[in-house]
Amino acid sequence: MGRCNGRCTLVGFCCLQLVAALERQIFDFLGYQWAPILANFLHIMAVILGIFGTIQYRSRYLMMYAVWLVLWVGWNAFIICFYLEVGRLSQDRDFIMTFNTSLHRSWWMENGPGCLVTPVLNSQLAPEDHHVITVSGCLLDYQYIEVLSSATQIFLAVREPLPSGPGSGWRGPHRTFLSPRGEQRAPRGAAHTETRQVEGWMLRGGRNHSLGGITPCR
Structure with missing residues (x-):
């Protein structure tokens, strides 16, 4: 949902x-x-x-x-x-x-709720191909x-709830977006920041592992 x-x-x-x-x-x-x-x-x-x-x-x-x-x-x-x-x-x-x-x-003029339509015969007010009627008793x-x-x-x-962006979903404080295929994807800046943090951690870990507590010779 x-x-x-x-x-x-x-x-x-x-x-x-x-x-x-x-x-x-x-x-x-x-x-x-x-x-x-x-x-x-x-x-x-x-x-x-x-x-x-x-x-x-x-x-x-x-x-x-x-x-x-x-x-x-x-x-x-x-x-x-x-x-x-x-x-x-x-x-x-x-x-x-x-x-x-x-x-x-309007169609509702003669067919409204409770309306009683009575034709007026031999009326001189009716144009050609038309007839005069009286409508009474309409509830509305x-x-x-x-x-x-x-x-x-x-x-x-x-009251139309127009979205700010088509196909965007919000999940949690990190604002995870949904792609058209339903796959989750993070914002561009967050993805690059996380990659840099992982790369920095790997470099620091590799340096400590390679040195092993031994001072290298010059």
Whole structure:
């Protein structure tokens, strides 16, 4: 357990992020939310690179993953602001989530917990190929469900235990490192110091053994 303590924790958090991203991707597909679909796809690819970099000791992949987490937190913060209509953002006017290509809303708007959907027949407000509905009785409005989903993504990203160096383990006060094959290796300076001490001891021992307490002739 001591060898992969930090790496196993990082892989575990990456797996949680992957499951949460896949769950979110499914519901965004059902709601035709094209912008979140693209962002979720990029996030899934970044998480897979993070898992691969952690297991294969690739620091470059971990750096890319860390940079993406910053962008991912910013994107989820924007989604929270959008659904809470912070500033000039408005769900009735802006269709950013669908790239302004359709009037689709979040899937949770009609399928939230306890929601009762009633179609309004012969309504003059409905555009072509659309219909008007009324939603009532929801235990939790769809915008708050989207906010909770984004807040969960931010929590998983912020709590990510990024290691200081890929594949490094710590054992004892001498900081023994683990190579990618699991072999122990000491720091470079410690190895050279130990070798010099052994060589010095051998020279002193050899001198005493060769002299044997007899003063050499000049």
